[in-house]
Amino acid sequence: MTVKKRLLTGDRPTGKLHIGHYVGSLKNRVIMQESGEYDPFVMIADQQALTDNARDPEKIRKSLTEVALDYLAVGLDPAKTTIFVQSQIPALAELNLYYLNLVTVSRLERNPTVKSEIQQKNFERSIPAGFFTYPVSQAADITAFKASVVPVGDDQEPMLEQTREIVRSFNSIYGKEVLVEPEGYFPPKGQGRIPGLDGNAKMSKSLGNAIYLSDDADTLRKKVMSMYTDPNHIHIEDPGQVEGNVVFTYLDIFDDDKKHVQALKEHYQKGGLGDVKIKRYLNEVLEAKLAPIRERRLEFAQDMPAVYQMLKEGSQKANAVAEQTLKEVKEAMGLNYF
Numbered sequence: 001m002t003v004k005k006r007l008l009t010g011d012r013p014t015g016k017l018h019i020g021h022y023v024g025s026l027k028n029r030v031i032m033q034e035s036g037e038y039d040p041f042v043m044i045a046d047q048q049a050l051t052d053n054a055r056d057p058e059k060i061r062k063s064l065t066e067v068a069l070d071y072l073a074v075g076l077d078p079a080k081t082t083i084f085v086q087s088q089i090p091a092l093a094e095l096n097l098y099y100l101n102l103v104t105v106s107r108l109e110r111n112p113t114v115k116s117e118i119q120q121k122n123f124e125r126s127i128p129a130g131f132f133t134y135p136v137s138q139a140a141d142i143t144a145f146k147a148s149v150v151p152v153g154d155d156q157e158p159m160l161e162q163t164r165e166i167v168r169s170f171n172s173i174y175g176k177e178v179l180v181e182p183e184g185y186f187p188p189k190g191q192g193r194i195p196g197l198d199g200n201a202k203m204s205k206s207l208g209n210a211i212y213l214s215d216d217a218d219t220l221r222k223k224v225m226s227m228y229t230d231p232n233h234i235h236i237e238d239p240g241q242v243e244g245n246v247v248f249t250y251l252d253i254f255d256d257d258k259k260h261v262q263a264l265k266e267h268y269q270k271g272g273l274g275d276v277k278i279k280r281y282l283n284e285v286l287e288a289k290l291a292p293i294r295e296r297r298l299e300f301a302q303d304m305p306a307v308y309q310m311l312k313e314g315s316q317k318a319n320a321v322a323e324q325t326l327k328e329v330k331e332a333m334g335l336n337y338f
């Protein structure tokens with residue numbers, strides 16, 4: 001029997017999940033779940049969400065079930081994937097505390113993802129300490145499950161590097177082979193960080209520039225019709241630009257008919273193809289992908305007690321695994337006094 005690789009990943013419950021999450025992470029998760037090669041754990045990171053939303057716990061509470069429904073809608077199957085809630089696993093916070101001592105402030109300041117988030121959120125020097133150190137808490141999440149594979153979008157590479165450093169330093173200080181070094185598993189080129197509707201470099205639930213998996217057909221159409229294209233493409237007959245034109249970026253990612261996309265691009269560059277036409281086409285492509293997800297989501301939403309029960313059972317299972325790792329960690333550190 002081959003041993004299945006432990007997989008850990010997750011999302012912050014700061015809103016509903018969007019098509020960036022779908023291509024950046026969810027799609028890979030479902031493929032990996034179905035391959036049978038992995039033992040997947042997927043975490044809803046409510047504690048991490050609180051690091052920059054401490055004053056809005058209601059948002060986190062509401063988003064928890066939205067994210068759970070998004071998971072079920074895209075095909076995560078609780079019979080194959082353990083879906084759990086971060087705050088229900090006390091060992092994670094305890095591991096975080098020990099790891100914080102293995103990391104310096106200057107190392108944390110160098111994390112490029114955190115750096116750009118601090119800028120985006122206008123934190124300057126008033127960063128919540130918990131937010132500043134969240135990469136360490138992610139290391140706790142990953143290592144608690146001894147995950148060797150972490151399927152995530154491109155912005156998570158620095159977190160994986162930070163985790164590997166903590167693992168190496170823990171193992172060398174307190175005894176080898178307690179913790180496992182994880183590898184990232186990234187989506188195909190161009191899909192690890194999809195831009196927002198406004199052309200912003202990252203579609204994000206916190207930036208209000210997203211197409212959500214749960215958007216109805218009408219909302220989807222309105223969002224697509226309002227999308228950023230080429231600001232200099234004023235008349236239909238003008239030659240248009242496809243680079244940085246989000247409509248074409250999304251077509252590249254979501255349309256399986258690559259030849260048709262290529263033909264559209266050539267026509268657009270030459271002139272004579274209007275924005276309304278390409279947007280209508282993109283809308284059709286997205287609607288075909290999102291309609292089945294939306295329908296499944298509505299079905300699962302009919303029985304919310306079952307969704308909570310699923311999260312409860314997943315959390316119990318995850319708790320047992322994390323407790324065991326914490327026990328080994330404390331033993332390695334000599335904190336097993338009694």
Ligand code: ATP
Pocket residue numbers: 010011012013014020021023024025151152153154155156191192193194195202203204205206207
């Ligand atoms: P927030 O703004 O609250 O941080 P987010 O949209 O960045 O929300 P996260 O929960 O932080 O979402 O990220 C969950 C996963 O989705 C991560 O693996 C991340 O890399 C991936 N991801 C997030 N945004 C995108 C995107 N625009 N394109 C591709 N992958 C993405």
Ligand code: MG
Pocket residue numbers: none
């Ligand atoms: Mg994020």
